Amino acid sequence: MSTTQSDRLRGLLEPLVAAKDLDLEEIEISRAGRRRMLRIVVDSDEGVELDACAELSREISDRLDETDVMGEDEYVLEVSSPGADRPLSEHRHYVRATGRLVKFQLAEGGELIARILGVDEDGMDLEVPGVKGRKATSRRIAFTDVAKARVEIEFNRKDKKEEEA
Numbered sequence: 554m555s556t557t558q559s560d561r562l563r564g565l566l567e568p569l570v571a572a573k574d575l576d577l578e579e580i581e582i583s584r585a586g587r588r589r590m591l592r593i594v595v596d597s598d599e600g601v602e603l604d605a606c607a608e609l610s611r612e613i614s615d616r617l618d619e620t621d622v623m624g625e626d627e628y629v630l631e632v633s634s635p636g637a638d639r640p641l642s643e644h645r646h647y648v649r650a651t652g653r654l655v656k657f658q659l660a661e662g663g664e665l666i667a668r669i670l671g672v673d674e675d676g677m678d679l680e681v682p683g684v685k686g687r688k689a690t691s692r693r694i695a696f697t698d699v700a701k702a703r704v705e706i707e708f709n710r711k712d713k714k715e716e717e718a
Contacts, residue, residue: 558582561622562591569612570595573605576645578635582628589628591617594635598649601634641702647672650704654682657694658701666705667692 562580570577570593579594593613595601610632617623617630641647641655650669657665667679676695683689 573609591628591630593632596635606632637706654705654707655702656705657699660698660700
């Protein structure tokens with residue numbers, strides 16, 4: 554996607570997304586046979602409901618129909634929330650992942666799997682799970698020490714409501 558088209562799409566769509574109290578995470582145009590696929594990814598601190606995606610999709614479709622930003626070629630519009638495997642790259646992503654287990658690729662090499670306990674402007678406080686019956690340990694990591702990060706899927710973790718009961 555050309556920078557000009559990307560900038561035009563972002564300028565057109567960001568106010569619509571922000572009006573729904575959502576963040577515009579990603580705009581991607583790709584080819585799907587003869588058609589193009591316009592994929593819009595939105596998120597918020599509380600997550601995104603399916604109904605919100607559907608409503609936003611209708612509004613985006615109407616707005617795109619009013620403009621020439623997509624040109625004359627056919628395209629398919631998809632509005633969704635980020636998948637569980639989305640990389641954490643923005644400060645807000647780490648804040649939203651508080652309480653979750655994350656796999657960090659460290660800038661110095663190596664990796665670390667830890668639970669995010671808290672996030673501030675400089676970095677994160679983590680809980681590193683204990684190995685072979687050992688207690689978990691605390692660790693502080695700066696954002697500059699992180700090359701990549703991704704939430705680990707946990708199938709057996711109790712949610713907060715179960716823990717409070």
